[in-house]
Amino acid sequence: MWRCTLGIDLGLVFFTVLPCSAFGRDLPAVQTFALEETKGLIERNVKLEPVEYEGRKAVRLTKESLDDGFALLPDSDFQDGTIEADIALKVTTPPGMRMPGFVGIAFRARTDGSHYELFYLRPGNSQSDDQAMRNHSVQYCAEPDHGWYALRRAWPAVYEAYADLQLEAWTHVKIEVAGRSAKLYLNGSAKPSLVVDGLKGADLHGAVALWGYAGEESYFSKLRITHASPQPVKNGAEAGGVWDVKFGTDAGGFQGSLKLNREGNNLTGTWSGDLGEDRPVAGAWRDGYVELTFTASWPKDWPQGAPGEVTTSLAGWIDGTSAKGRVKVEGRADGQWTATRKE
DSSP states (O other): OOOEEEEOOSSSEEEEEOOGGGTTSSOEEEEEEOOSSOTTOEEESOEEEEEEETTEEEEEEEOSSSSOOEEEOTTOOBSSEEEEEEEEEEEOSOTTSOOOOOEEEEEEEOTTSSSEEEEEEOHHHHTOSSHHHHTTSEEEEEETTBOHHHHHHHSTTTSEEOOOOOTTSOEEEEEEEETTEEEEEETTOSSOSEEEESOOOSOSOBEEEEEOOTTEEEEEEEEEEEEOOOOSOOSOOOOOEEEEEEEEETTEEEEEEEEEEEETTEEEEEEEETTEEEEEEEEEEETTEEEEEEEEEEOTTOSSSOOEEEEEEEEEEEETTEEEEEEEETTTEEEEEEEEEOO
8 A cells, every 4th residue: 555745844734645545535644733833723712822831832722711612623534543642731810719720632523613522631620639629630521412511410420530630731642532432541651541432422523623711821732643444333323123231330230121212303112121111211312322211120139229219321322233322220320231223
C-alpha cells in the first residue's frame, strides 16, 4: 500500500496521507496540529490567541459566557482512532469562589456545535479534601441529551472518576475511540483513567474540537489525530422483537426475556425472567439507542437488598441482532446488560 506526505506550513497542521481505500473515506491517516497559532481554527463562541505558556507555544482559549462553545480543528472528520494533546488550565475567577476548572477535547462534533462527545478534566477537584469531589476529576458527557448532570444522576460513578491532576501544569491526554467505546489515558499511562462502554452521542463521526469554560484560561498544544478503520456499527437498528437478556451486576447475575414493540420513538413491551413475569416495559428509541424501565420484583431469598418492588432501568445501543448497555435496579444492583435477538 503506497503512502505519501503533505506538509502545510501554517504552524498548524501536518498530514500523512493514505489512499482513501485505507479507511473507506478520503482522510489522511494522521493529522498533527502544532497549535502554535490560531490560523485555520474555527471559533464557536470562544476567543483564541497564540501564546507561550509554561515553556511552550500554545493556543489559549477563553469564553465570556456560559453558552456552549469550542474551537473546531479544520478537516478533522473523526470516527475511530486516537486523539492526543497536551492541555493545561489556569483559573481566573476571583479568590474565594470555588472553581475546579473545566478543560477538554470534544470529538464527533457537528460543526454548528449542537452535538458532540467530550472528555474533560477538572484539576481543582483532583486536589479536594472531599472524596466525592475528587471522584469528579475526569468526566465524559455527550451534548445536548446526556450532559454531566443527567449522567451523574442516572448513573452515579459510571461516567466520571478520580485522577491525579494539577492546575497550571501541562497534562498529556489520549482519547482512544473504537465504535461505541472510548478510553481516556493521562500522562502516558498504559491504564485508562476513564472507560466509557456505550458512548451516548447521536453521531458516529464528526469534527475534533478544543473545549473550555468561562472564568478560566484553557491552553492546548501538540494535538495529533490518528484515524483507524471504523468499527462495523451503524445507527438506526430496530428494537422491536423478542430478546434474550442477561444482567451482570454487583449483586449477581439475572436473565430474562424482553418483548418489545416500537411505534416511532416509543417502546412498549414486557419483561419475564428472574425479576418477575410479564412486567410492563416502557421506554424510548432514538436511532438505535434505547432507554427502558420496568418494575421488578426483588427476590425474597436474595442476600443483597430487601425484597419488594423496585424500578429497573436499562440504557444502551442495539446493533443488528445484539445489544448491550448499563442496567440499574434502583437501590439494589448496578452493572451491564447484554441481549441477543430471538425473534
